[in-house]
Amino acid sequence: MSRTVRRELRVRTAVVALAVGALVAGCAGAGGAGGSSGDHVINVLMVNNPQMLEVQKLTAEHFTKETGIKVNFTVLPENDVRDKVGQDFSSPAGRYDVATISNYEVPFYAKNQWLLPLDGRASKDAAFDQADILVPMRESLTADDGKLYAEPFYGESSFLMYRKDVFAAKGLTMPAHPTWRQVADLAAQADGARPGMKGICLRGQPGWGELVAPFTTVVNTFGGTWFTKDWEAQLSAPAFESATDFYVDLVRKHGEAGAAEAGYAECLKDFTHGGTAMWYDSTAAAGSLEAADSQVQGKIGYAPAPVEKTTSSGWLYTWAWGVRKTSAHPDDAWQFLSWASGKQYQQLVGRTSGWADVPAGTRASMYVNPHYRAAASAFADVTRSAIKGTDPRNPGRQPRPTIGVQFVDIPEFADLGTKVSYEISNAIAGAETVDEALHNSQEWAENVAQKYRKQ
Numbered sequence: 001m002s003r004t005v006r007r008e009l010r011v012r013t014a015v016v017a018l019a020v021g022a023l024v025a026g027c028a029g030a031g032g033a034g035g036s037s038g039d040h041v042i043n044v045l046m047v048n049n050p051q052m053l054e055v056q057k058l059t060a061e062h063f064t065k066e067t068g069i070k071v072n073f074t075v076l077p078e079n080d081v082r083d084k085v086g087q088d089f090s091s092p093a094g095r096y097d098v099a100t101i102s103n104y105e106v107p108f109y110a111k112n113q114w115l116l117p118l119d120g121r122a123s124k125d126a127a128f129d130q131a132d133i134l135v136p137m138r139e140s141l142t143a144d145d146g147k148l149y150a151e152p153f154y155g156e157s158s159f160l161m162y163r164k165d166v167f168a169a170k171g172l173t174m175p176a177h178p179t180w181r182q183v184a185d186l187a188a189q190a191d192g193a194r195p196g197m198k199g200i201c202l203r204g205q206p207g208w209g210e211l212v213a214p215f216t217t218v219v220n221t222f223g224g225t226w227f228t229k230d231w232e233a234q235l236s237a238p239a240f241e242s243a244t245d246f247y248v249d250l251v252r253k254h255g256e257a258g259a260a261e262a263g264y265a266e267c268l269k270d271f272t273h274g275g276t277a278m279w280y281d282s283t284a285a286a287g288s289l290e291a292a293d294s295q296v297q298g299k300i301g302y303a304p305a306p307v308e309k310t311t312s313s314g315w316l317y318t319w320a321w322g323v324r325k326t327s328a329h330p331d332d333a334w335q336f337l338s339w340a341s342g343k344q345y346q347q348l349v350g351r352t353s354g355w356a357d358v359p360a361g362t363r364a365s366m367y368v369n370p371h372y373r374a375a376a377s378a379f380a381d382v383t384r385s386a387i388k389g390t391d392p393r394n395p396g397r398q399p400r401p402t403i404g405v406q407f408v409d410i411p412e413f414a415d416l417g418t419k420v421s422y423e424i425s426n427a428i429a430g431a432e433t434v435d436e437a438l439h440n441s442q443e444w445a446e447n448v449a450q451k452y453r454k455q
Contacts, residue, residue, distance in 0.1 A: 040069045042097040042332050045085060047319060048075045051154060051359050052100065054349060055340050062348060063339050069332045089114040089324045097327040098337060103140035103318050103392070106150055107402065107409045110143035116323040117147040121334045128338045132363045136316055136390045140403065150320035151341040154284075155361030157314035157386035158217060158406075160303040161271065161285065162186075162278040163296070166193050180218065180246065180306040183278070187254040190277035199254035201276040202247065204428045205263035208417025211425055213315055213406040214280055217305060219243040220396040221313035226408050226445060229399040231452040233445035235420070235438050239397075244434050248427045260429035272296055280306065283314075283386055286379035287356055302382040304389070309397055312389035315406035318362070361387055401452065412448045419444050 046052045056073050064070055074096070076084060085101060088094040089109065101109065109115050122130040130138075133152065141150040160183065162174055167186075170193050175182055187199025203211045219225070224239035234240050251259045256270050264281060268288060271279040272295055279285070289300050305314035321337040323330060339345055346366060349358045355375035358366065360383070366372050367384045376383075395405040402409040407417065423437035 040067075040329075040332055041072065042069060042327075042329050042336060043072045043074070043095055044336065045074045045076070045081060045088065045096040045099040047078050047081045047100045049078075049319070051357070052319070054353060054357070055153075055345075058345075058348060058352070059336075063336060067332075067335055067339075069335060071336060089322075092326045094324050094326065096324060097329050097333040098321055098323055100153070100319050101150055101322045102320065103137075103150075103316065104404070104407055104409060104413075106141050106320070106322070107143050108411055109322065110145065110147070110149045114325055115149040116325045116327065116330055116333075117149060118151065118323065118334070118337075119148045121331075121338075122148060122151070125334075125338055127344075128342050129365075132343070132365050134362060134364060134384075134387055136387055136392060137318055137362055140316055140318060140392045141320055144403075150322040151337055152318040152320045152362040153341055154359035155316070155318040155387060156282050156284045157316055157361075157383065157390055158214065158281060158305050159283050159314060159382055159386050160278060160280050160306055161289065162301050162303065163190075163299055164301045165299050166190060166197070166277045167301070169193065174301055174303050177304055178306045180221070180308050183280075183306045184246070184250050184254070187250065187278060191254045193277055194274060197274060198256050198276045200250065200278040200280070201256045201262065201267040201270050202251050202259070202280055203263050203267060204251055204255070204259035204425050205261055205266070206418065206421040206425045207263065208407065208414050208421060210263040211421045212417045213317075215243075215247055215421075215424065216406045217313045217315050217395075218247050218308075220405070221306070221308045221310045222246065223309045223397040225396050225398060225400060227401050227449055227452075229401050231401055231449045233442055233449045235445050236442040241434065241438055244424060244427075244438060248424065248434055251428050252430070255428075260425045282317075283361065283379070283383040286376070286383065290376070290378050291356070298378070300378065302379050304382065304386060310395075312386075312391075313395075314386040314390055316387065316390040316392050317406070410448070410452070412451075416444055416448050 059071050085099045088096050122128060137152045137155050141152065142148050160178060167174060170190060172186055172189055191199040203214050205211055219240055222239050222243035224237060224243050225234050227233055256262050256276055267279055267281060268285055270276050290297050307313045321341055323333045327333055343365060346358050350371055355371045358372055360366055367380055373380055390405055392403050392405050407413055420441040423441050426432045427434050427437045
C-alpha cells in the first residue's frame, strides 16, 4: 500500500500460521526482544519498514538517553509481525509491551481485550497533544466502546497521480475532482501517448492489501459494499458487480502490462519509468516520486481519489503503536509510544534525516510546518485533504456492520479478501468472467456473514 507498507498477504492455514509463529518465536529468542527484567526495560515488536527502522536507530541515542528506559526491538516482515502480535498480545504472559498494529487490527484486538486503553494517559500528556492527531486517524484507532487503543506513527490515504507533461502534450486536463468515468476517458486518450505507455496503473496482484485496497474504494463510491449493516453479503449485488466490471474493464483496456501480477511496487516502478500516464494508489507514493533521484520529480500532478456516487473515496491506513493490556510496564510503554508518535520525534527526523522522510499523515501541525511544507510542497495539501476526507465509519452509500474503508474490520477479512482478490485477478487476466468471479466470491462472503448474523 505504500513504500513503507507492503501488503501482499497470502491465504494462511492454521498450520502455516502456527509454524511461522514458532519459527519467529525461536528467532526472536535468539537475538530479538531479550529479557524484560529490570525496572525500566520494554520490549517492542515492530514491522520492518524503513521509517520504523529509523525509530530503532534513533531510540538509544535520544529516547533512552533522555528517559533511562531501555528498548529491546524485534523487527519482522509485515506478514510475520501480524501473526506474532496476535499470538503474543492474546497471552497474559506475552513478552512484548508495545507492538506496531494497524487500524485493521485495533477493533477486534480491543474487543478481545488484548490492548491497553490509552485515553487516560493521552489526555494527561499535554506535550503529546492528542488533539493534534488528525480526526480520521483518531477515529480509526478508537473501538466501538469509545476508547482509544493505539497512537498513529504514520498515516496514508489514496489519490490519483498523473504525468503533467504527458497531459499537456496531449491537450488533456485533469478535473479538480475527477470521477471514475472521467478517469477512464482520460486513460483511453493517454494510452499510447508515448511509446509503450498505457493510460493507467491499477493494482491487479492478489492480496487483501494489494488489489482489494484500491478495488474496495471503487466499490464504495459506486454504491456497493461487502456486507450490509445486518451482515447480508453483497458481492453479487448490482452495485458491487458494476464496480467490478468497471475496474476489470479499465485495467484490461488501458492498464499496465501484466496487470494481474502488478501490485504497489510494480505500479511504482512502471509509473516512475514512464510505463503509465496515471496511477491511483497510496498518498505515501508521492515521497518516492518526488525524491531527488526520481526520474519524474516535478512532473507529477496529484488529484483526489476519483468518485462516482460519493463525495470522496480515498482509503485510510495507519501503522500505529499499541500496548499489550497485561504489560508489566505500561507507564514506560506509554513514554516510548508518546515519543515515537509525538511532535518531538517528527522534529528529530526532520533535523537528522530530512523533512521529506518525516512520518506524516498523522498530525495537523506537520502540515503547517514550513520545513515540511517546503520538502513536500507538491503533495502535502492534497495528502492532508485526502486523509481528512475519509470517513472510516461510513465510507459509502449505506450503513456498514464494521469500521473500515478499504477493508471490513473482522479477523476473517484477511482470508476472505485474499480469496476474492484471486478471483478478480483471474478476471483481469481473462481466465474467467466477472460473473464467475463474483459467484464464487459471494459464496465465501455468505459463509462469513452467517457467523455474524448468528451473533
